[in-house]
Amino acid sequence: MTSKTSPARFVPHGFVPTVEQQKIQLSQHRVTLIEANAGAAKTTTLALRVGEAIARGVKPEQILALVFTPEAREVMEKRLVEIGIPYSTSAQIHVRTFEQFATEVLKAIEGASATPLTTANALKPHALAAIEQVSEGYAGIAEFLDINTHNIAISQFLDGQLRLKATMALERWDDDTSLQEKAERLSIPLTDYLWTLEYERIRQGNFEEVLFRGPFDATYDLACQLHDFPDSKNALPHYRLVVGDELHDLNEASFRILEALLAIDELYFVGAGDKDQVIYSSHGADESYLNHRFTDLYPGSVRYPLTMTYRHGPHLAYAMEAFKQKPVDSSLPVSTVIDQRHYHDRDHDDCAAQAVAAIKKWKSEKLPLEACAILLRDRHQSVAIENALMHAGIAYRTQGMQGYLQREEILFLRGMMAIALKNLSAVQSEGVRKAIVESLAIFGEIGFNAHDMNFARNAIAQDPDILNSFFSGQLQRSRSDKARARISDAVSYMETLLADAPAGAVLQEVCDRIDLEAVARRIYVNPHDAAVVAKSVQGFIEVARKSAMNLREFSEWIGAADAFASSRKSKGFVLLECAVNAKGKEFDHVILPFLETGEFPSLLRDIKEEENLFYVVATRAKARLTLISPQDEARRSPFIGRMELASTRSRAHAAVQSNLAQATVVPSRLDLSVSYADKDLVKALGAQWDATRKVWYVKAGLDTKPFEQWFREK
Numbered sequence: 001m002t003s004k005t006s007p008a009r010f011v012p013h014g015f016v017p018t019v020e021q022q023k024i025q026l027s028q029h030r031v032t033l034i035e036a037n038a039g040a041a042k043t044t045t046l047a048l049r050v051g052e053a054i055a056r057g058v059k060p061e062q063i064l065a066l067v068f069t070p071e072a073r074e075v076m077e078k079r080l081v082e083i084g085i086p087y088s089t090s091a092q093i094h095v096r097t098f099e100q101f102a103t104e105v106l107k108a109i110e111g112a113s114a115t116p117l118t119t120a121n122a123l124k125p126h127a128l129a130a131i132e133q134v135s136e137g138y139a140g141i142a143e144f145l146d147i148n149t150h151n152i153a154i155s156q157f158l159d160g161q162l163r164l165k166a167t168m169a170l171e172r173w174d175d176d177t178s179l180q181e182k183a184e185r186l187s188i189p190l191t192d193y194l195w196t197l198e199y200e201r202i203r204q205g206n207f208e209e210v211l212f213r214g215p216f217d218a219t220y221d222l223a224c225q226l227h228d229f230p231d232s233k234n235a236l237p238h239y240r241l242v243v244g245d246e247l248h249d250l251n252e253a254s255f256r257i258l259e260a261l262l263a264i265d266e267l268y269f270v271g272a273g274d275k276d277q278v279i280y281s282s283h284g285a286d287e288s289y290l291n292h293r294f295t296d297l298y299p300g301s302v303r304y305p306l307t308m309t310y311r312h313g314p315h316l317a318y319a320m321e322a323f324k325q326k327p328v329d330s331s332l333p334v335s336t337v338i339d340q341r342h343y344h345d346r347d348h349d350d351c352a353a354q355a356v357a358a359i360k361k362w363k364s365e366k367l368p369l370e371a372c373a374i375l376l377r378d379r380h381q382s383v384a385i386e387n388a389l390m391h392a393g394i395a396y397r398t399q400g401m402q403g404y405l406q407r408e409e410i411l412f413l414r415g416m417m418a419i420a421l422k423n424l425s426a427v428q429s430e431g432v433r434k435a436i437v438e439s440l441a442i443f444g445e446i447g448f449n450a451h452d453m454n455f456a457r458n459a460i461a462q463d464p465d466i467l468n469s470f471f472s473g474q475l476q477r478s479r480s481d482k483a484r485a486r487i488s489d490a491v492s493y494m495e496t497l498l499a500d501a502p503a504g505a506v507l508q509e510v511c512d513r514i515d516l517e518a519v520a521r522r523i524y525v526n527p528h529d530a531a532v533v534a535k536s537v538q539g540f541i542e543v544a545r546k547s548a549m550n551l552r553e554f555s556e557w558i559g560a561a562d563a564f565a566s567s568r569k570s571k572g573f574v575l576l577e578c579a580v581n582a583k584g585k586e587f588d589h590v591i592l593p594f595l596e597t598g599e600f601p602s603l604l605r606d607i608k609e610e611e612n613l614f615y616v617v618a619t620r621a622k623a624r625l626t627l628i629s630p631q632d633e634a635r636r637s638p639f640i641g642r643m644e645l646a647s648t649r650s651r652a653h654a655a656v657q658s659n660l661a662q663a664t665v666v667p668s669r670l671d672l673s674v675s676y677a678d679k680d681l682v683k684a685l686g687a688q689w690d691a692t693r694k695v696w697y698v699k700a701g702l703d704t705k706p707f708e709q710w711f712r713e714k
């Protein structure tokens with residue numbers, strides 16, 4: 001595909017590739033691997049490789065770019081265009097998550113798509129059916145079984161089966177291996193092993209028709225299919241080039257899909273990753289694939305380094321070097337600012353005020369708000385931040401999560417207030433009215449089926465005055481007597497209230513009467529989700545209490561806040577996003593609030609992954625990183641201390657000076673505006689044709705005078 005001596009045919013837009021990048025761009029090895037630090041241009045260099053392939057005649061639809069998450073897919077799509085591949089061309093490149101790719105291939109094999117079930121709540125009925133089959137079917141060994149059907153057990157089961165499948169640990173055993181032995185070898189309780197087998201039996205359905213697929217199931221099913229029926233490899237599209245980003249997320253199932261793709265002749269593969277960005281080990285992600293699995297399979301694979309980060313300057317590079325205890329460097333002649341701000345201990349409103357102060361400072365320097373991102377460890381943290389932003393009149397946009405006023409648990413409380421004030425009609429948006437009705441049904445644990453739910457949503461959204469009578473009537477359908485009694489009590493309490501009752505105290509009373517935290521634990525399969533919901537609710541009640549408003553005033557304030565949050569500006573807003581969704585992205589200014597023990601690192605999660613997640617979010621910053629932590633040093637996240645900010649500062653300063661001294665102005669190529677009729681003329685004068693970007697250009701270093709009449713900007 002490429003030859004060792006030939007120069008690059010693809011010239012990117014806006015920067016000159018380094019020698020290291022060029023080696024990868026021109027690599028002619030079947031398997032090329034890149035292991036490099038955050039911001040060291042992995043995605044960009046994969047995009048360069050794609051551009052080079054197109055410049056050499058590979059059709060864009062013969063190129064596959066594989067990633068693991070929708071966010072990473074977005075970043076890859078963006079980079080392809082940024083480096084200069086025209087949108088019309090890049091849109092034809094197959095940029096897919098593994099799961100999406102597997103779904104498409106399975107559809108080609110099976111001729112139909114299995115129902116996708118994406119949430120733990122949607123999978124719960126199938127998990128319950130499976131455990132029922134275990135308790136009935138294995139009565140003979142019942143004394144070894146430990147049957148539990150509460151939400152925590154289901155959540156643990158769903159995580160466990162995902163891991164078993166991601167690591168392909170359910171593969172066939174010798175017939176004489178007993179069930180107990182198999183469970184022991186997998187280091188899981190026998191019940192969990194049997195539960196997974198039954199669950200898979202239900203999922204795989206009868207008559208070879210898969211009934212449903214949960215998260216990651218398509219990847220697993222395709223890996224099994226390729227293993228069990230080698231001929232199904234023929235269903236894989238024939239690509240000429242496959243690039244894989246974020247390969248640190250590889251697990252056994254996705255690796256096997258890559259293996260099958262790589263068995264296709266004439267296919268080149270270039271993959272990149274950073275072992276310190278592994279945050280999905282619960283899904284079987286493992287650095288061993290990058291470390292040696294590729295090389296074991298393809299001894300001819302080569303590894304190329306990308307040694308410098310291009311996202312930020314030496315200050316942040318050295319802080320990350322100290323944090324991760326690995327070499328990190330930057331050749332950028334810029335001082336990435338690392339600001340620290342502190343808040344009164346446990347005062348999250350003060351923390352949010354510090355975030356606002358950091359944004360105001362940025363704005364006062366005439367820097368664009370949309371280049372600013374507040375990255376949260378968890379979504380419950382957005383309550384204080386959103387309020388502070390609204391209060392300061394700073395527009396914001398949430399990504400990958402709803403603004404807090406639109407979340408189920410808060411919509412439920414808004415519904416209860418609407419019942420008290422009989423003012424659902426005051427909620428401007430019909431969509432929000434519908435969502436409020438749905439949340440009342442969910443937290444009221446009313447057993448609506450999809451049809452009933454739809455009917456209720458539409459009827460009440462159109463005629464909000466019937467909310468009270470409808471809701472009281474439907475409560476009779478609540479699943480448990482206890483829940484029905486509690487919520488009826490809360491509704492009667494609300495209906496007796498006057499509009500001038502204090503909102504904070506009333507909402508607290510509603511939560512106590514219903515025992516909302518227990519309801520959340522019943523409703524949310526994942527205990528972490530239930531905990532986040534409880535924290536959101538507490539945050540909301542705190543807002544009401546601190547406002548000192550009565551019910552009517554608070555309801556009006558929510559209406560105004562709703563309108564503020566939904567105002568859509570194309571510019572002049574800051575971004576609010578959860579840490580896990582920020583992978584692969586970059587922002588001029590990253591603000592990390594709530595850096596205290598228990599929040600970040602979260603104590604409910606694996607500490608190594610928390611550390612990797614912190615590394616991921618801190619390295620999203622290009623020009624400025626603001627760290628917001630408690631005044632009390634003992635309560636601060638230990639991650640800040642590990643950045644050794646004070647001791648790395650002078651070395652970083654010296655590196656910026658030295659980078660400045662070495663910086664040279666690199667002459668870049670000049671794009672021309674040439675009509676079809678003039679093409680032979682410019683060619684004769686020495687202009688080059690860029691097949692990827694479909695533009696004539698003068699190579700860097702050539703005399704541009706003869707081309708003056710075709711300059712794009714005179």
Ligand SMILES: Nc1ncnc2c1ncn2[C@@H]1O[C@H](COP(=O)(O)OP(=O)(O)OP(=O)(O)O)[C@@H](O)[C@H]1O
Nearest residue numbers: 015016017018038039040041042043044310311584
């Ligand atoms: N040769 C170069 N000169 C200057 N800037 C570059 C060069 N190559 C890439 N960059 C810039 O470096 C930044 C980081 O690149 P990229 O996102 O590809 O890194 P990455 O290694 O994939 O990051 P991560 O793993 O942290 O997501 C981008 O802003 C990109 O435009």
